[in-house]
Amino acid sequence: MTPIALDRLITLISKLPGIGKKSASRIVYHILDGESTYARILAEELTALHQSIFRCGICGGFTETDPCPICSDPNRDHSVICVIERAQDLRIIEESREFNGVFHVLGGLIAPLEGISPGNLAIGTLLARLGGPACRDRVREIILALNPTVEGDTTALYLQKILKDFPVEVTRLASGLPVGGDLEYTDRLTISRSFRGRVKV
């Protein structure tokens, strides 16, 4: 017999990705053991989340202003569009500080078994950006930053085919050994890809 409010919160939290019943319980007791200020602020931020954050009309990333800071930044290279699966991929790429172009969120990958066809993805809006008024410069390169998975490969192939008719270069992120990785613990496919994509040193 545990308080019902506790159980309700544990059930809610265990629905989050990567959190099971045990972790949820640990989290709730941690919040309960701690200052009530933390729970209050967390609740406020959660309430504000959907109110203050929406999707950018151009790239589809999460933003507090429309267009988003990246799409409206004159210092970014608007002639290079990096195509990503989900809005959260943007954060990871931004943190690498390797890319200074703009983004386009597909909103998923082609996965026929899960019923996701090209029609479900933001491909039409991507094509509209090629020379459309939303892009300041003529787009010269599209970088497909899709996961090296079956779905990622399928989507990349599809986009490659579609984009062939446009005067734009299409590239894809290199696939190979992760930095700090170990050949011994690398799977066969990754090794074969890193061979095919080997570079001159």
Add this chain to the structure above:
Amino acid sequence: MTPIALDRLITLISKLPGIGKKSASRIVYHILDGESTYARILAEELTALHQSIFRCGICGGFTETDPCPICSDPNRDHSVICVIERAQDLRIIEESREFNGVFHVLGGLIAPLEGISPGNLAIGTLLARLGGPACRDRVREIILALNPTVEGDTTALYLQKILKDFPVEVTRLASGLPVGGDLEYTDRLTISRSFRGRVKV
């Protein structure tokens, strides 16, 4: 560049136990991708948490009523008190459906290096319960359900010594091989304990 509200929520959530920056980010994007109803309900439950849940005046467990449902349940055996470290241990023991007595939350374990001495624990209130008015029946057994760690052992020894002057039996949970465990992957100490605590079959 990601929305500031997102970063604030990710920082908040990454303070929870077992959740790093990456998981926090995954969780926040999951909430953002989903229905706003979920975030609203989660926020409401978090706000209500500290208001509706407090500690039972008798056992120290979390409760919505004082005394808690267990302490006020006439069908439980009030002559057996199970001593636990933290309020969350109560849930795990209740789920085993093995115990029908009442509980006592110590609020920690003796750990001199961390500055936790017996004076910081709810030991005085435990002694007051032995025959005090809060317990319906005379207490005949105290089960120490403390972790089989150095701190748990120290605390168990201390309580054993203190309780020697009271007409009460003191027991401790058996320590040994976990069910479904494998000898090969069991540490030396656990094996030695399971030998010492071996039972006739």
